[in-house]
Amino acid sequence: MDAPEARYAPPPGQAAIVEALKRGDERTFSGLVAEFSPSMLRVARTYVSSRAVAEEVVQEAWLGVISGIGRFEGRSALKTWIFRILANIAKTRGEREGRSVPFSSVGGREGEGEAAVDPDRFLDAGRWAGHWTSAPSRWPELPEEQLVGREKVGVVEAAIAALPEVQRTVITLRDVEGWSSEEVRNALDLSETNQRVLLHRARSKVRKSLEGYLDGVQT
Amino acid sequence: MSDQQLTCEELVEIVTEYLEGGLSDAERERFEEHVVVCSGCANYLDQIRMTIELAGRVTIDDLMEETKIELLAAFRDWRRE
Numbered sequence: 001m002d003a004p005e006a007r008y009a010p011p012p013g014q015a016a017i018v019e020a021l022k023r024g025d026e027r028t029f030s031g032l033v034a035e036f037s038p039s040m041l042r043v044a045r046t047y048v049s050s051r052a053v054a055e056e057v058v059q060e061a062w063l064g065v066i067s068g069i070g071r072f073e074g075r076s077a078l079k080t081w082i083f084r085i086l087a088n089i090a091k092t093r094g095e096r097e098g099r100s101v102p103f104s105s106v107g108g109r110e111g112e113g114e115a116a117v118d119p120d121r122f123l124d125a126g127r128w129a130g131h132w133t134s135a136p137s138r139w140p141e142l143p144e145e146q147l148v149g150r151e152k153v154g155v156v157e158a159a160i161a162a163l164p165e166v167q168r169t170v171i172t173l174r175d176v177e178g179w180s181s182e183e184v185r186n187a188l189d190l191s192e193t194n195q196r197v198l199l200h201r202a203r204s205k206v207r208k209s210l211e212g213y214l215d216g217v218q219t
Numbered sequence: 220m221s222d223q224q225l226t227c228e229e230l231v232e233i234v235t236e237y238l239e240g241g242l243s244d245a246e247r248e249r250f251e252e253h254v255v256v257c258s259g260c261a262n263y264l265d266q267i268r269m270t271i272e273l274a275g276r277v278t279i280d281d282l283m284e285e286t287k288i289e290l291l292a293a294f295r296d297w298r299r300e
């Protein structure tokens with residue numbers, strides 16, 4: 001067996017968390033629920049038809065974690081293991097609802113054929129073909145404080161909410177929740193290229209919305 | 220490869236690959252050479268970075284309180300078994 005997991009070294013601190021869970025430590029359990037549930041809801045939402053069903057799927061996944069933790073041996077990251085349980089439940093639930101698996105089929109295509117920036121923004125002929133007609137402006141620096149710039153965050157939030165489901169999940173996990181590309185690929189079963197294309201389309205569209213808001217450029 | 224100039228229209232399509240470290244050395248060099256001389260693309264790259272930073276300040280939907288309470292109850296029951 002030379003599976004990648006065989007050589008896997010768990011992140012520091014994971015063994016203590018797993019031990020605490022096995023011991024029945026409530027604070028550890030609540031902490032994990034608080035940390036992972038928002039991402040779990042987002043992932044579940046790509047497989048099932050509604051927010052309400054996604055909530056049930058996440059709940060069921062946590063019950064699966066509780067009943068399975070005794071058998072968890074730490075050969076993968078706890079996070080990976082939890083999201084695998086979640087994905088299995090969400091997939092089954094989605095199939096029962098008659099929804100097709102979003103990633104292999106639709107996910108790959110969700111980002112195709114869209115330009116990051118409106119082609120009208122570039123010259124289409126001559127020596128400078130492909131160069132900006134109206135160049136992006138320099139945006140003001142963001143303030144450090146979390147509270148200032150709230151409207152801009154609101155614009156980003158609305159733009160993310162308007163994205164197709166899989167793009168929305170990828171950008172949420174990567175940029176809102178700060179996951180690595182590898183973690184996202186594992187949780188969503190995406191190829192490296194797919195993950196990048198989806199992230200690219202998502203970020204491009206959110207930037208475009210911000211530009212519309214900050215510079216009054218039509219989107 | 221590097222004698223062929225990257226256009227702005229091409230650059231905006233590989234900006235994610237650039238930030239993800241997915242470009243080859245030659246491609247990365249071409250990208251960086253372009254950004255040095257093109258303020259529009261330099262601004263574009265900054266705008267994408269700012270987009271990422273702003274996304275990091277968004278808060279996302281969480282479980283309902285009742286669900287969390289039910290889960291904690293289930294965890295307690297399991298511990299008692």
Ligand SMILES: [Zn+2]
Pocket residue numbers: 131132226227230253257259260261
């Ligand atoms: Zn340029």
